[in-house]
Amino acid sequence: MNAKRRSIRAIVALSAVVATSSLALPAHAATGVYGKADPTYDAVFRQSLAILGIEAVGAPQQPAAVTWLLKQQCPDGSFQAYRAHPELPCDPVDAAKATGPDTNSTAVALSALMSLDNMSNVDAHLISRPLLNKVVSAAGRAGLWLTHAQLSSGGWPYFAGSKADANSTGLVLTALRTQLPQAKNTVLSRGEQFLTTLQSPCSGSSAGALAYQAGSKPDGSATTQGLLGLTGIVPVSPVGKYRPVPSCAGRAATRAQSWVAQQLLTAGKLTSAMNPAGDDQSTATAILDLVSGSVAKSAVARGLATLQRDAAEYTVNAGVERPASLGMLLLVAHATGSSATNFGGINLLATLKSTLQ
Secondary structure (H helix, E strand, O other): OOHHHHHHHHHHHHHHHHHOOOOOOOOOOOOOOEOOOOOOOOHHHHHHHHHHHHHHOOOOOOHHHHHHHHHHOOOOOOOEOOOOOOOOOOOOOEHHHOEOEOHHHHHHHHHHHHHHOOHHHHHOOOOOHHHHHHHHHHHHHHHHHHHHOOOOOOOOEOOOOOOEOHHHHHHHHHHHOOOOOOOOOHHHHHHHHHHHOOEOOOOOOOOOOEEOOOOOOEOHHHHHHHHHHHHOOOOOOOOOOOEOOOOOOOOHHHHHHHHHHHHHHHHOOOOOOOOOOOOHHHHHHHHHHHHHHOEOHHHHHHHHHHHHHHHHHHHEEOOEEOHHHHHHHHHHHHHHOOOOOOEOOEOHHHHHHHOEO
16 A cells, blocks of 8 residues: 555545544535535535436426536536635645545546536426536536546545555446447446456455555445446436346456455445444445346345434534435435335435535
8 A cells, every 4th residue: 555545545534534423514504415424525516416316216406406517617627625715716736635526526526517508407396497507507517527436446535646546446437328329438448447457366265355546455335335426327227127246257347246246245234444344335335236237136235124223323524414214215216216204214305415515
């Protein structure tokens, strides 16, 4: 593990702590952001997951929330974790301080914007036509920025100047699949090929899993986010029929699905480097992975039971609701045909909407 990777992982860990703390939202924060916790490291990410979750279950969007996200976009089409003063230029990139535009914020924002980019949303009054026009423009600029951020290796880094990693590449591929043609698209195929360079061979306990970067150990977070980039987009639609648990053979996606399914069948959850005892975020992503691939219904059921059991703990920290977690569980509820109003005893939709500041 090189020094740069350690610093990026430390940033991610710090972001998780700050994002789930009970620190108050700064007084200068614009109206329309989901959640009361400090927005410094995760505002765009949690806003985007909240919008995706609401869209997944077909509920009306709150216009202030969509407008808030649009105002966070940098002039070049990128997004950074949070802009306290959107009227000022975006911060310069500094990976060590986790400031400036990054691929993760931009990718999840693009997925959220593209989920709204549908005329049927106007017809169903889920979004207004003027707001949709702004969404379409913002999504186009975000997609172009991400395409240009691809490295020669085919992968994407968290911040410019860093090495490509599985998590960032998976998030970007998931977002770009909403815009780019799937057949013979070199941007997508190069990203997919990069992920295969991080995949473990089909032997041992890590068979088919992905590492964060070359030389690091396979990881639940890297595997689940990378796999979603190999298989689909969000929101993930429910399926009527599942294929059996795949063996570790054939395509990279199939090999990763095999590992993810085995983890859920064995323990009912995924773990990660940052959450070795159990990672609900990775478990939720794993469910989306398997539903997207229409495989391993039994593994999906085990993971779903874990999330329903953990829902209260996963969605609240120090008495403060976590919009990103609520948004993820709405995505899971939609993908699995579960209730969005009684998921582990929680009304996910009402709770999420109540967090709007």
